[in-house]
Amino acid sequence: MTDTPGVPFNDLLRGMTRDRTAALEATAAVIDSGYAVLGSQHAAFEKELATYLGAADAVGVASGTDALELAIKAVMPEGKAVVLTAANAGAYTSTATTRAGFTPRYADVDPRSLCLTAETIRAALTDDIGVVVVTHLYGFLGELAEIRALCDERGIALVEDCAQAIGASRPEGFASTFGHAGTFSFYPTKNLGAIGDGGAVVPGSPEIAERLRQLRQYGWQGKYNAALVGGTNSRLDELQAAFLRIRLPMVDGFNQRRRDIIARYSEAAADLDPTLLAVLPADGSSHAAHLAIARSTRRDDVRAQLAAAGVSTDVHFPIPDYAQPAFARFAPDEVLPDTTEACAQILSLPLFPELRDDEVDRVVEAIRGLR
Ligand SMILES: Cc1ncc(COP(=O)(O)O)c(C=O)c1O
Structure with a gap:
C-alpha cells in the first residue's frame, strides 16, 4: 500500500x-x-x-x-x-x-x-x-x-x-x-x-x-x-x-491520447502469462479507444492486486443482457459461449485523455507487478 x-x-x-x-x-x-x-x-x-x-x-x-x-x-x-x-x-x-x-x-x-x-x-x-x-x-x-x-x-x-x-x-x-x-x-x-x-x-x-x-x-x-x-x-x-x-475539434487528439495509453498498458502486459492479464489492442484509426479492456481468467484476484497498488478498475459489462432480470425473457435457448466467457473475464483499466503520464506509469508498474 x-x-x-x-x-x-x-x-x-x-x-x-x-x-x-x-x-x-x-x-x-x-x-x-x-x-x-x-x-x-x-x-x-x-x-x-x-x-x-x-x-x-x-x-x-x-x-x-x-x-x-x-x-x-x-x-x-x-x-x-x-x-x-x-x-x-x-x-x-x-x-x-x-x-x-x-x-x-x-x-x-x-x-x-x-x-x-x-x-x-x-x-x-x-x-x-x-x-x-x-x-x-x-x-x-x-x-x-x-x-x-x-x-x-x-x-x-x-x-x-x-x-x-x-x-x-x-x-x-x-x-x-x-x-x-x-x-x-x-x-x-x-x-x-x-x-x-x-x-x-x-x-x-x-x-x-x-x-x-x-x-x-x-x-x-x-x-x-x-x-x-x-x-x-x-x-x-x-x-x-x-x-x-x-x-x-478535440476528439481526434483525445482518441490518440487514449490509444497511446492503451499501448503502454499492452506493452506492460506483454511479458505476463496471457491468462493472468492480456490487454485488448486498440491500434490505428479503426479504434476510438473508449475503454482500456483487459482479460483475465483470475479477474477478481487481478482487480484486488491492482486496487492494492492504488489502481481503480471497473467491468464493462459484467452481466449479459439476457441474464439481467429485465431481459431474462429474451434469453437464448443455447449458451452463447464467447459472450459468456467475455463477461466473466473482462476488466477495464483507467483511461481518459486527461490521465497524467505519472499515473499511466503507475498503472504500468502495477500491471508489471501482477502475480
Ligand atoms: C455502447 C453504448 N450504447 C449506448 C449507450 C447509452 O447512452 P446514454 O447513456 O447517453 O443513454 C452507452 C452509454 O451509456 C453505451 O456505452
Whole structure:
C-alpha cells in the first residue's frame, strides 16, 4: 500500500477545468440568445458533427439510449419486430428495443474483438429479424461494409451503435456512415462528452432523417399535428450543443491520447502469462479507444492486486443482457459461449485523455507487478 493518491478510473473534473472558460462563454452565448432548445447552437452542432463524420446529416437527440430507440423505430421494416444484437454491450440496445415495442435477440460475439461480425450475425439470422444493431464496443469499428452487404442481401436494416466509437474510421468511412442509421451518446464519460446527457443519430437517407426529426418531437409533421406513431420528446438542448461544439475539434487528439495509453498498458502486459492479464489492442484509426479492456481468467484476484497498488478498475459489462432480470425473457435457448466467457473475464483499466503520464506509469508498474 502507498500513501500517494490512487489512479482514478475517470475524473471528469479535469476536462471541465480545462474547458471552463470556453464553457462559461458558451453558456453566456446561449443565455443571450434566448433559445433553450432547437436553436442556433443545436443547428450548428448537427452540421459540424455531420461534417466531421463525412455524413450528409446528423440529428440531435437527448441521449444515446434515445438515439438507439428512435433509430430502431425509424428503420424497422414494415411487418418485422425483432432486433438482433450482442448481449455484452451494456443492455442499451435491449432497453431501446423494448421501449420501441420490439423484441431483442442475441447473436454471439467474435472472441477476439468481442463485437458482432458478419460471421456471428449470419449464424443467428432468421426471417423475423428486421434490424441488426452492431455496437462498436470499446471503440472498435469492425468490417462494417461486409455486415452492411449481408444485411442488404436479407432486407435487414443496420443500426450502428457508435456511443463508444466516435472518430473510429475505415477507408470506406467513419463509424455511423455504414448503417441505415448510426447512433451516438454524449454522456460525460464518452470520447465526446457533454456536461449532461445528449445523443445524436446519423441517418442513412433523407427519409430516415425526416422520420427521426419527427420522432424526436412528438411525431409531429408540423406543430401540434402528430403524424408518426411512437414519437417522443427527445431533444439535445442548446447548452449541451454549445459545449459539444467546443469539444468536437478535440476528439481526434483525445482518441490518440487514449490509444497511446492503451499501448503502454499492452506493452506492460506483454511479458505476463496471457491468462493472468492480456490487454485488448486498440491500434490505428479503426479504434476510438473508449475503454482500456483487459482479460483475465483470475479477474477478481487481478482487480484486488491492482486496487492494492492504488489502481481503480471497473467491468464493462459484467452481466449479459439476457441474464439481467429485465431481459431474462429474451434469453437464448443455447449458451452463447464467447459472450459468456467475455463477461466473466473482462476488466477495464483507467483511461481518459486527461490521465497524467505519472499515473499511466503507475498503472504500468502495477500491471508489471501482477502475480
Ligand atoms: C455502447 C453504448 N450504447 C449506448 C449507450 C447509452 O447512452 P446514454 O447513456 O447517453 O443513454 C452507452 C452509454 O451509456 C453505451 O456505452
